[in-house]
Amino acid sequence: MALVTGTPEGTITSQEEIYLEGAPTIYIQDYSADPLNAPDSDGFYWGMSGTATYPVYEVGCITDVSMTENLTMNDVLCDNVGVKDTVQQRNYVEFVFSIQSFFPFDVLRHLLNFGAVTETAPTQKFGMGKINNNLYWMVYAPKVYDEDVGDYVAIHLNRAKFIDAWTINMSFGTPWQATGLRLRGFVDSTKPAAQQFGMFLRADASVIT
């Protein structure tokens, strides 16, 4: 909204009064698979298409979702005048969340970094052994913000891994929760420099025409 006085002159871009609410759905797929758009007509790598060999997993009933990043920052400190600049480098982009769905085990075991599942009716089993450090995931997290017309935003991370120690809370009267799940997106040097961690997408036919 323009101020009566004090409004800057010249070209001004205001932000829209559209607000995003709630968590996206998080999908993961083996990094060995190609993104659905690899690349699209604009040169962006994003999306997923599940195959028998590389199925797409939907992470079930997520809560406390946040997305963050880690930077290395160093001030350019001049002893005679002070800080003249700050140099930054992005280290990683990360989703942090909790889950409340524990089944099926062949999805859960990936989130908790456990071993392969064997199923022989009526049991499913997996081992708790060493962590496979060579397993990377693509991450695709779309969020529809207008259900009527299907407008959505989506975040795509090229190469991520579940890291850090999780905790499973088993409280009386509340569903089990695996908390502290970190899906860290690393640099993917096979992608263009501007998309080495991933990309952010908005699809809105009424605004973006």
Next chain:
Amino acid sequence: MAKRSNYERDSERVEVEDELLEEEEFYASIEEEETEDEPSETVRLTMVRDLTLNIRGPVTGQMYRFSGSGSYLYVDKDDAEIMITKRGSKACCGGSSSPIYFQIDE
């Protein structure tokens, strides 16, 4: 060695021919039996879940072992039909159900 008569040679030939005929009939009967014992029609099922699945064919009782996503087996058609119904159907209307295990390869 005494020279054999034409009659002896002819009767010997007839015996050999009879033996060959019997042999042919024997093998033909085996082939017939094998054809009867051949497994019924199979379909190729590909596993879409990332797990090792040991499953007994509900009709034939045969054990099938799928080794992770993308692995496939030729499964008896009758077994496959029930396996797909039990483990291959999507839930209606976005509701949750047991996840899909197989896809049929055409």
